[in-house]
Amino acid sequence: MHELSIAMSIVEIAEENAKNANTSVINEIELDIGSQSGVVLEALEFAMQSAVQGTMLENADVKINSIPAKAVCVQCQHEFYIEDLFAPCPECDNPFCEITQGKELKVKSLKAE
Numbered sequence: 524m525h526e527l528s529i530a531m532s533i534v535e536i537a538e539e540n541a542k543n544a545n546t547s548v549i550n551e552i553e554l555d556i557g558s559q560s561g562v563v564l565e566a567l568e569f570a571m572q573s574a575v576q577g578t579m580l581e582n583a584d585v586k587i588n589s590i591p592a593k594a595v596c597v598q599c600q601h602e603f604y605i606e607d608l609f610a611p612c613p614e615c616d617n618p619f620c621e622i623t624q625g626k627e628l629k630v631k632s633l634k635a636e
């Protein structure tokens with residue numbers, strides 16, 4: 524269960540931040556998850572439900588933003604959205620591109636009481 528360990532570290536990060544801010548209840552947590560991060564959103568949502576049990580996030584709204592993957596072609600610098608990691612550049616057909624967005628796996632924001 525890859526997603527469960529991710530969910531648990533997200534909860535840990537959130538609790539750490541809440542403690543630093545002297546708060547004990549988190550109302551809302553927002554996550555940015557890139558489509559190329561290797562995380563299955565549905566599985567993460569499900570994992571979050573069990574990871575928050577008995578924590579400061581027990582009653583928090585969990586919002587998950589899916590970030591589409593973007594790449595830039597190394598040959599013509601064309602920037603495009605990708606669905607398939609091995610898709611060539613739509614402008615020049617070059618198979619080499621650098622991923623510039625879509626590997627996010629982070630806590631975007633936290634709202635506390």
Ligand SMILES: [Zn+2]
Pocket residue numbers: 596597598599600601612613614615616617
């Ligand atoms: Zn290109």
